[in-house]
Amino acid sequence: MQFVHLHWIDxxxxxxxxxxxxxxxxxxxxxxxxxxxxxxxxKALPFWAIGFSIVVSDIGATDFVGxxxxxxxxxxxxxxxxxxxxxxxxxxxxxIFVPYFWRSGVxxxxxxxxxxxxxxxxxxxxxxxxxxxLISLVMMLWTTADDLVRTVLGYDPMVTVWAMALITxxxxxxxxxxxxxxxxxxxxxxxYVGGLSLLALSLWEVGGWGNLREGIAAMGDQFAxxxxxLLPNDHSAFPWSGIVFGLGVVMAVAYMSGNQAIVHRTLGAxxxxxxxxxxLLGGFxxxxxxxxxxxxxxxxxxxxxxxxxxxxxxxxxxxxxxVKTAAGDMPMLKEQDKVVPTMMRLxxxxxxxxxxxxxxxxxxxxxxxGTLSSASTIFVTDIFNRSKVLLGGKPLNExxxxxxxxxxxxxxIIASAVLAPQFARVGGxxxxxxxxxxxxxxxxxxxxxxxxxxxxxxxWGALTGLITGVFFCFILxxxxxxxxxxxxxxxxxxxxxVFAMVVTVVVSLLTPPEPEDKIRGLVWxxxxxxxxxxxxxxxxxxx
Numbered sequence: 001m002q003f004v005h006l007h008w009i010d011x012x013x014x015x016x017x018x019x020x021x022x023x024x025x026x027x028x029x030x031x032x033x034x035x036x037x038x039x040x041x042x043k044a045l046p047f048w049a050i051g052f053s054i055v056v057s058d059i060g061a062t063d064f065v066g067x068x069x070x071x072x073x074x075x076x077x078x079x080x081x082x083x084x085x086x087x088x089x090x091x092x093x094x095x096i097f098v099p100y101f102w103r104s105g106v107x108x109x110x111x112x113x114x115x116x117x118x119x120x121x122x123x124x125x126x127x128x129x130x131x132x133x134l135i136s137l138v139m140m141l142w143t144t145a146d147d148l149v150r151t152v153l154g155y156d157p158m159v160t161v162w163a164m165a166l167i168t169x170x171x172x173x174x175x176x177x178x179x180x181x182x183x184x185x186x187x188x189x190x191x192y193v194g195g196l197s198l199l200a201l202s203l204w205e206v207g208g209w210g211n212l213r214e215g216i217a218a219m220g221d222q223f224a225x226x227x228x229x230l231l232p233n234d235h236s237a238f239p240w241s242g243i244v245f246g247l248g249v250v251m252a253v254a255y256m257s258g259n260q261a262i263v264h265r266t267l268g269a270x271x272x273x274x275x276x277x278x279x280l281l282g283g284f285x286x287x288x289x290x291x292x293x294x295x296x297x298x299x300x301x302x303x304x305x306x307x308x309x310x311x312x313x314x315x316x317x318x319x320x321x322x323v324k325t326a327a328g329d330m331p332m333l334k335e336q337d338k339v340v341p342t343m344m345r346l347x348x349x350x351x352x353x354x355x356x357x358x359x360x361x362x363x364x365x366x367x368x369x370g371t372l373s374s375a376s377t378i379f380v381t382d383i384f385n386r387s388k389v390l391l392g393g394k395p396l397n398e399x400x401x402x403x404x405x406x407x408x409x410x411x412x413i414i415a416s417a418v419l420a421p422q423f424a425r426v427g428g429x430x431x432x433x434x435x436x437x438x439x440x441x442x443x444x445x446x447x448x449x450x451x452x453x454x455x456x457x458x459x460w461g462a463l464t465g466l467i468t469g470v471f472f473c474f475i476l477x478x479x480x481x482x483x484x485x486x487x488x489x490x491x492x493x494x495x496x497x498v499f500a501m502v503v504t505v506v507v508s509l510l511t512p513p514e515p516e517d518k519i520r521g522l523v524w525x526x527x528x529x530x531x532x533x534x535x536x537x538x539x540x541x542x543x
Contacts, residue, residue, distance in 0.1 A: 007350030009354060010351065010353045010354025011354065013355055014357055027182075043269070045181055045265065045278070046274055047269070048278070050266060050269055050277075050279070051282040052184055053184035054265055054279065055286050057265075057370030058261075063082075064292075064293050065337050066337060067081060067294050069297060069340070070294075070336065071296075071297030071298050072298070074226075075227060076227055076298065078297070079294040080238065080247060082286055085247045085248065087286060088248065088252070089248075089256040090283035092253055093256045093263075097257040097258075098263070099275070104522070107381045108264075109259075110125040112448075113447065113448070116451040117457075117462040117463065118459040118463065121462050121466060122386060125444060126379075127383065129260060129375070130383070134415065134419075136371055137368060137371055140371075141368070141420045142157070144361075161417050164361070167365065168413065173406050184370070188366075190355075192359075194357075195293070198296055199295055199296055202296040202299035212298060215301070216302065219330065222323075222325070231243075245490075246489075246491055246493045247493075250493045250494050251437065251441055253445060254437075254493075255437065256279075258441070261370050261371050300339045301332075304333065304339070305332070307346055312331075315333070318334075319338060321333075373409075375412055376406075376408045376412070380405045381401075384396075438473065438493040439470065442492070442500060443496055443499075447504055450508075451522070452524045454505075455519055456508055458511055460507055460508070461507040461509075461511065468499070476496065
């Protein structure tokens with residue numbers, strides 16, 4: 001297999017980008033004096049920075065690699081994870097959840113659940129998110145190192161893992177959320193330029209949109225749904241019922257409204273208007289993401305077979321399988337996660353190689369830094385400090401919280417780098433992450449919605465709904481043939497949401513309600529309209 005040897009121009013582009021991240025990390029250090037500065041950027045973030053940061057932190061190298069791979073295998077329906085799975089949910093979050101969270105003054109989503117219900121709900125939810133974020137960090141590192149850098153350049157993946165971990169960990173450790181957001185603004189520009197360059201070249205190589213559609217249509221019936229945005233309900237991958245209800249109604253709303261890594265930026269907004277506008281701007285910018293990440297996967301169906309037929313040595317024989325189509329036997333890659341890296345290696349000229357690598361590194365590093373910042377906030381606020389108080393100790397002061405936040409950031413990035421090789425055998429990384437999320441997002445959304453909208457929801461209902469809801473997810477996974485999909489995570493999320501909602505309501509009605517003083521200011525109507533409640537919340541947050 002021939003690997004790309006980067007031109008000095010490519011190395012220069014990548015080097016300037018990496019040095020810039022170091023400089024930003026060092027620069028923001030002088031503004032970090034306490035935990036509020038580290039975790040919430042001193043509540044001084046403008047809307048445009050929030051919007052840029054939300055998008056670039058949510059879109060990582062796993063999206064460029066994973067969504068393109070899904071588009072290559074299943075078609076344009078993979079773009080729903082950014083269209084139906086993002087934009088409507090972000091509008092909903094901007095007008096329903098974000099104003100509430102910003103006014104309540106919480107640092108994290110689990111912190112709200114702890115105030116609204118009890119410490120048990122807070123600790124369970126926080127523990128789940130810490131595990132999910134650790135898995136996400138590991139998979140983001142390994143996807144870039146193995147599927148991208150090794151496929152294109154032939155470099156040792158562990159060298160790449162540690163390089164990315166140390167650079168990203170450094171500026172997150174130094175500047176907290178401020179450094180994350182400031183680097184994200186630059187990274188979004190770099191990511192868009194690199195992604196749009198790959199898209200433009202992909203369409204150029206296949207002769208444009210019209211030729212792309214005609215070429216795929218000529219391959220036969222097995223590719224007939226590649227341009228269908230909502231697949232039939234008997235399709236094995238993303239049936240329309242799962243996409244609309246499992247993704248659009250449950251997973252998307254849960255992700256954009258209850259995921260600390262997304263909501264975190266809005267909590268650091270300087271005003272409520274900035275918090276809402278930042279989320280809306282992020283939704284608008286995300287509408288362009290499927291063009292960059294999904295369409296190159298479709299173009300690969302035309303481009304790669306032609307290149308492999310002309311010179312079979314460009315791709316190792318063990319990576320290729322031959323599929324019978326109406327146009328004859330067509331060579332396809334066995335691993336869908338290798339599609340974009342292979343196209344980069346074969347297609348991009350010097351200069352664009354470095355730009356595209358910088359764009360993918362930007363996507364990776366922003367996702368890692370955002371996850372690190374959110375995970376450290378959850379750990380210090382919801383696990384360590386909360387447990388310390390429950391055991392009779394004194395809560396952390398500002399300086400102690402800052403030190404513990406930085407310490408956990410360092411621990412998490414080192415642990416991620418050490419664990420990264422363990423995920424070498426996991427295929428379809430993007431779907432794997434979605435599967436992990438589906439195991440708890442439905443129950444979490446259920447108790448979050450009820451906690452905000454229904455004051456009768458109580459601690460016993462939420463605790464029972466969360467625990468049994470997560471357990472119900474595993475039952476759904478263990479029953480074969482239950483859903484019309486080979487990878488039923490969309491249905492698992494949908495039915496676990498309904499199940500947890502019903503359990504929470506029933507148990508809440510069978511147990512005593514929460515005292516009015518406890519939930520004052522923690523239910524939607526009061527937190528937005530009651531001026532006395534706002535004063536009480538300000539006093540509670542300052543304590």
